[in-house]
Amino acid sequence: MANKxxxxxxxxxxxxxxxxxxxxxxxxxxxxxxxLEASRCIECKNPRCVPACPVxxxxxxxxxxxxEGDVATAASIISQDSSLPAICGRVCPQEIxxxxxxxxxxxxxxxSIGKLERYTADKSxxxxxxxxNRKEDNGHKVAIVGSGPAGLACAxxxxxxxxxxxxxxxxxxxxxxxxxxxxxxxxxxESVVKEEIDNLRELGVTIETNVIVGRxxxxxxxxxxxxxxxxxxxxxxxxxxxxGIPGENLNGVLSANEFLTRTNLMRAYDSQYETPVYVGxxxxxxxxxxxxxxxxxxxxxxxxxxxxxxxxxxxxxPARIEEVHHAQEEGIEFKMLSSPIEIIGDERGWVKKVLSxxxxxxxxxxxxxxxxxxxxxxxxxxxxxxxxxALGTSPxxxxxxxxxxxxxxxxxxxxxxxxxxxxxxxxxxxGDAVTGSATVILAMGAGRKAAVAIDNYxxxxx
Amino acid sequence: MAASAKPGQFLIVRVHDKGERIPLTICDYSKExxxxxxxxxxxxxSSRQIFHMEEGDSFSAFAxxxxxxxxxxxxxxxxxxxxxxxxIAGGLGAAPVYPQVKYLHSKGVKIDVIxxxxxxxxxxxxxxxxxxxxxxxxxxxxxxxxxxxxVTEGIKMLLDRGEKYDHAxxxxxxxxxxxxxxxxxxxxxxxxxxxxxxxxxxxxxxxxCRVSIGGETKFxxxxxxxxxxxxxxxxxxxxxxxxxxxxxxxxDHKCRIGLTK
Numbered sequence: 186m187a188n189k190x191x192x193x194x195x196x197x198x199x200x201x202x203x204x205x206x207x208x209x210x211x212x213x214x215x216x217x218x219x220x221l222e223a224s225r226c227i228e229c230k231n232p233r234c235v236p237a238c239p240v241x242x243x244x245x246x247x248x249x250x251x252x253e254g255d256v257a258t259a260a261s262i263i264s265q266d267s268s269l270p271a272i273c274g275r276v277c278p279q280e281i282x283x284x285x286x287x288x289x290x291x292x293x294x295x296x297s298i299g300k301l302e303r304y305t306a307d308k309s310x311x312x313x314x315x316x317x318n319r320k321e322d323n324g325h326k327v328a329i330v331g332s333g334p335a336g337l338a339c340a341x342x343x344x345x346x347x348x349x350x351x352x353x354x355x356x357x358x359x360x361x362x363x364x365x366x367x368x369x370x371x372x373x374x375e376s377v378v379k380e381e382i383d384n385l386r387e388l389g390v391t392i393e394t395n396v397i398v399g400r401x402x403x404x405x406x407x408x409x410x411x412x413x414x415x416x417x418x419x420x421x422x423x424x425x426x427x428x429g430i431p432g433e434n435l436n437g438v439l440s441a442n443e444f445l446t447r448t449n450l451m452r453a454y455d456s457q458y459e460t461p462v463y464v465g466x467x468x469x470x471x472x473x474x475x476x477x478x479x480x481x482x483x484x485x486x487x488x489x490x491x492x493x494x495x496x497x498x499x500x501x502x503p504a505r506i507e508e509v510h511h512a513q514e515e516g517i518e519f520k521m522l523s524s525p526i527e528i529i530g531d532e533r534g535w536v537k538k539v540l541s542x543x544x545x546x547x548x549x550x551x552x553x554x555x556x557x558x559x560x561x562x563x564x565x566x567x568x569x570x571x572x573x574x575a576l577g578t579s580p581x582x583x584x585x586x587x588x589x590x591x592x593x594x595x596x597x598x599x600x601x602x603x604x605x606x607x608x609x610x611x612x613x614x615x616g617d618a619v620t621g622s623a624t625v626i627l628a629m630g631a632g633r634k635a636a637v638a639i640d641n642y643x644x645x646x647x
Numbered sequence: 648m649a650a651s652a653k654p655g656q657f658l659i660v661r662v663h664d665k666g667e668r669i670p671l672t673i674c675d676y677s678k679e680x681x682x683x684x685x686x687x688x689x690x691x692x693s694s695r696q697i698f699h700m701e702e703g704d705s706f707s708a709f710a711x712x713x714x715x716x717x718x719x720x721x722x723x724x725x726x727x728x729x730x731x732x733x734x735i736a737g738g739l740g741a742a743p744v745y746p747q748v749k750y751l752h753s754k755g756v757k758i759d760v761i762x763x764x765x766x767x768x769x770x771x772x773x774x775x776x777x778x779x780x781x782x783x784x785x786x787x788x789x790x791x792x793x794x795x796x797x798v799t800e801g802i803k804m805l806l807d808r809g810e811k812y813d814h815a816x817x818x819x820x821x822x823x824x825x826x827x828x829x830x831x832x833x834x835x836x837x838x839x840x841x842x843x844x845x846x847x848x849x850x851x852x853x854x855x856c857r858v859s860i861g862g863e864t865k866f867x868x869x870x871x872x873x874x875x876x877x878x879x880x881x882x883x884x885x886x887x888x889x890x891x892x893x894x895x896x897x898x899d900h901k902c903r904i905g906l907t908k
Contacts, residue, residue, distance in 0.1 A: 355850050357661055357668070357708035365852070395710035397850060401648055423852040427864060434857060434864065434883055436890045443853035451667070451847065458665045459692050460847070461891050534886035581851050583869070 192294035193222040200514040204485050207369045207454055210511055211275070211300075216254070219304040223251035226296045229288055234298060237286035239630035240338075242266045244283055244298055251301060260309035263302060264316035268341035268385065269334065269629065271310065271377045274303025276367060276475075277626045278505045310380055317387045320347035325643055328353065328413040330398045330584065333361020334625040335419030335616025337385060338632030339639075344388040346640055351413075353396040358450060361421055363625070365450035366442070368479050370486070371508070374449075399583035404591070404612060414646065415611045415639045418599060419632055422578040422617035428471065432528030433574075437465070437536035441472070441480040441575035448483050464489040465570020469539050471525055472575030473497065478508040480573045481517045491517045492567055496524040496544050496557040522546075524557065526564070528572055538568045578622045588612070596621060605635030611646075613639055648711050649683050652676040653720050654746040655841065655873055658683065658711025659849040662696040666707065669693045670846045670868070672743035672818075673712060683711075686742035686771070713849050714872050717747050718839065719814075724754050731757040733805070733812040733836075734780075735798050735827050737819020738764055741772045743841060744818050752779040759810070760784070761801040763819065767792035798823065799830040806834045814839070817876065821888055825881035838876035842867045842884060845891065858884050 196212045197203075203210050214222060226248040234244045243262050250258035263270045279285070279299035287295035327343050329336045332354040340350045358364045363378045372378060386392065396402060398420075407413045425440035427433055444462065447453040451460035468484040470477050473495035481491045493512070495502065498521050502509055513519070520541075527540040543563035546555035585593035590609035592600040598621055605613035615631030617623055648658065657672045675684035689695050719727060732751055736744040741762055748758055758780040764770045765788045776783050784801045785793025794801070798819075815838045817827040824840040831838050844856035844867040856867035859880035865871065 355710065356848060357710070365848075395708050397710060397713065400712055401651055401710070423850065424866075424869075425852070425854045427854070427857075429864075434859060434887065436886060440854040443847055443855050446847050446853050452665070460667045463891065534883075581869070583851070 190221060190225055192225065192297055193218050195297070195300045197511075200511075200516070203370065204515050207483075207486055209373050210370050211507075213307060214297075214300055214304040216304075216308070219251060219301060219308075220254055222297050223248045223301060225289065226252070227289065233286040233288055234283040234296075237282050238266075239282065239626045240266045240633055242283075242302070247305060248296070248298070248301060251305065256305060256308045256312065257314055259305045260314055261316060263305060266633075267629070268338060269381050269625075270302050271306035271381055272334075272363060272372060273626055273629070274299050274301075274306055275372055275377070276505075276624075278624060280506050282626070310376075315384065315387065317384065319345045319388055322349065322389075323347040325349065325647075326351070326411070326413045327639060327643075328407050328411070328416045330404075330416065330418045331355075331361055331420040331616075331618070332359035332382070332392060332394075333363065333419060333421045333616065333628065335421070335618070335628035335632035335635075336361070336417065337382065338629035339417045339419060339615070339636045340390045340632075341385060341388060342633055342636035343639060344385070344390050346636070348640075348643075349391075350389070351391045351393060353398050353402070354392060354394045355397040356450065357394050359392050359394060361419075365446045366476065366479070368445065368449055368483050369454075370482065371479065397583075399587040404584065404588040404609075408611065414643050415613065417605065417632070417635050417639060418584055418607075418612065418614040418618055419616045419628065420581060420584055420618045421628075422580045422622040424579050424581050424597070425574070426576045426578060427574055428525060428576065430525060430527055432530055432536070435528055435530040435536045436534050437463070437570055438528055438572045438574065441470070441476045441573050442578065444480050444573050445476070445483065448487070454483075454487060462487065463571065466490060467569040468492070468571045468573060469494060469525075469567055469569040470573045470575055471495075472577075473502040473504060474575060474577065475504045475508055476577075477575035478504045478512050478517075480575050482508075482512055482515060484571070484573065485515055485517060489571070492569070493517060493519050494523040494525060494539070494541055494567070495519065495521055497546060497555065498522060501554050520567070522557065523565075524559065525572075529566075536569060536572050538566045539572055540564060540566050578617075580618045580621065584618075603634065604638035605631060606638060611642070613642075648709070649676045649681045650678050652683055652712040653716035654750045655717030655720065655743075656712035656714050657849070657872060658685070658709065658713060659846070660685070660697075660706045660710075661708035662693055662700070662706060664707050666696065667691075667693045668708065668847060668849065670713075670843070670849050672841070672843070672872075673746065674742040675746055675749075686739060688739050710849070714868060715870070717750075717816075717873060719747075719751065727751065727754040727756050729755070729757075730813045731811065732759075733802075733810075733815040734758065734760045735802065735815065735817040735819070735823075736760065736762045736772075737798060737817070737823040738769060739771070740817075740819030740823075740841075741770075741776075744816070745772050745775055747816060748776060748779050757781055759805070759812070761786065761798050761805075762793075763787070763798035763801075763823065764792075765789065797826070799826050802827065802830050806831070806836070812836060816840075821881060821885045824876065824879075825885070828876040828879070828881065832877060839873050840876040840879060841872045842874060842879070843872070843888075844868075844884065845888060858887075
């Protein structure tokens with residue numbers, strides 16, 4: 186039976202304090218809080234949370250161990266299915282996955298599974314626990330393109346099976362979106378991302394940075410010259426989409442990718458680093474996803490007053506609920522049902538305001554969400570010095586265009602089945618490179634499935 | 648990188664672990680020696696640091712080649728043979744012009760080169776060009792070497808006296824490429840330019856390098872850096888290039904006074 190304890194909320198930095206720093210917002214559970222929250226789990230015989238997790242972590246089992254204060258066992262249970270628990274505990278949209286399925290959520294509040302996962306991962310790291318068991322080296326080489334969530338998950342599983350895995354990363358730091366996209370205040374780079382990637386290295390995975398597959402080397406050359414037996418493409422969705430409205434190339438208009446890359450990967454918020462980032466006094470962010478929230482909250486921390494323009498309503502915001510709440514607490518202004526139609530500049534070519542119009546919601550569109558329809562005569566202007574466009578991203582066409590036999594669709598997404606099998610023999614793909622921009626955990630799930638497929642493929646070929 | 652590099656492509660370097668990623672055009676490469684050559688000039692904090700590097704020092708990141716190769720690299724040799732190209736190199740632009748001239752020379756193309764620079768000591772690659780091209784014309788702003796004047800005067804002089812070229816390529820400061828474009832247009836000479844825009848990652852991720860080409864937004868890093876000159880919106884490109892000017896000089900001398908945009 187469920188006990189009567191209400192869901193424990195993890196402590197967070199006060200909004201007035203955190204908007205002045207880039208430190209992590211959520212402080213996570215203390216041991217007492219974690220044990221108490223764990224005690225709320227009723228250990229369902231047929232748990233609904235496990236199938237709702239894209240990597241099927243044995244959730245009731247790890248929570249049971251936590252109830253007994255046994256972090257080591259909890260961490261070892263999670264490690265069977267996830268190599269990045271400190272990351273997933275922080276960035277998964279739990280409300281539509283495990284916690285969304287939790288039976289306690291029907292009449293009350295779901296167990297805080299994400300925060301418990303984070304607690305387990307953080308605590309086991311503090312305790313110095315490592316889960317780096319791997320089978321004996323089988324001598325077979327597998328290459329992985331991209332060191333984001335899909336590539337890291339695929340690499341972990343293959344390394345554990347005994348493969349010699351090399352990850353090629355185009356940028357100078359591994360991690361993909363975990364490094365360049367998600368901000369420090371949501372996902373600390375040194376203590377979380379770097380640590381989890383270091384665990385991978387301890388499993389024997391080699392990571393080669395500054396290698397652009399498709400340019401520095403090609404898929405063909407990896408097969409022919411470097412004797413890789415199979416290649417997994419987890420190159421993500423890196424190309425930013427723009428609005429396609431007048432004034433978009435004015436100075437001060439930038440993609441969320443550029444803004445976040447400058448602040449996260451290049452650490453522009455830290456004066457010791459040389460890459461500049463410009464935000465004026467007023468910033469407009471266009472979009473309603475996690476990336477829009479990340480951009481808005483980063484701009485706030487750089488001292489700007491921030492307005493988000495989103496063309497649907499709060500209910501349709503694709504961002505995680507926690508991020509929306511945090512953004513609201515931090516004083517980000519949301520203008521819902523608003524869509525920009527022109528960006529207006531000053532005589533020096535810098536943005537000065539955004540001309541927008543109000544929308545109303547109509548019938549559902551192809552995405553299943555209500556279609557926003559412009560309201561005639563509803564135009565309004567928002568003054569600003571910077572416009573950040575966060576409308577999503579599409580995969581980089583480089584790999585598809587330089588790899589004979591690999592197929593991509595009209596939106597540059599690599600065509601692959603649910604196991605990551607592509608049209609080219611020995612080449613597998615998964616994550617955003619296949620689906621277009623989605624989430625960290627879905628990419629990890631795809632990477633893990635591809636690892637199974639690659640293992641089967643290589644065994645069959647030999 | 649040396650094994651994959653082709654004329655027209657660029658690379659990204661990062662001098663140290665807290666530095667910027669900066670794009671530099673590949674100037675020469677040797678597959679045998681496994682080397683690539685870059686040429687740079689002090690414009691901001693990072694390029695100043697490159698000048699302070701000594702033999703044996705290394706960059707903290709060195710990635711490439713990036714971007715599309717020059718269009719003529721994709722043409723079959725048979726199509727290049729007997730063709731005549733005019734290259735216009737402004738200042739440091741001589742460095743990226745060099746591998747293109749070298750490549751075309753090896754394919755039996757006839758080449759004329761116009762080099763423009765502020766003064767004699769800023770004329771680079773002169774000897775190399777003399778070996779590879781039929782005619783080399785040098786213009787300096789101050790008249791300290793070659794003819795005093797601008798490269799556009801050289802173009803007019805050649806075209807007005809009836810010289811015929813199949814294609815021209817201009818690489819140099821944005822303002823020079825703009826005026827070269829205005830100069831060659833009445834002569835209907837096909838012209839390619841290489842755009843040295845701002846970049847962060849250089850792989851297509853940020854969009855800082857976006858330019859309007861025939862009214863369409865393109866990324867210089869993945870769609871370029873070379874484009875049909877007559878389709879480029881140079882005024883927008885120049886405005887965008889100056890976006891971080893004040894910030895850049897600030898990073899250089901660590902002064903916060905006078906910071907506007």
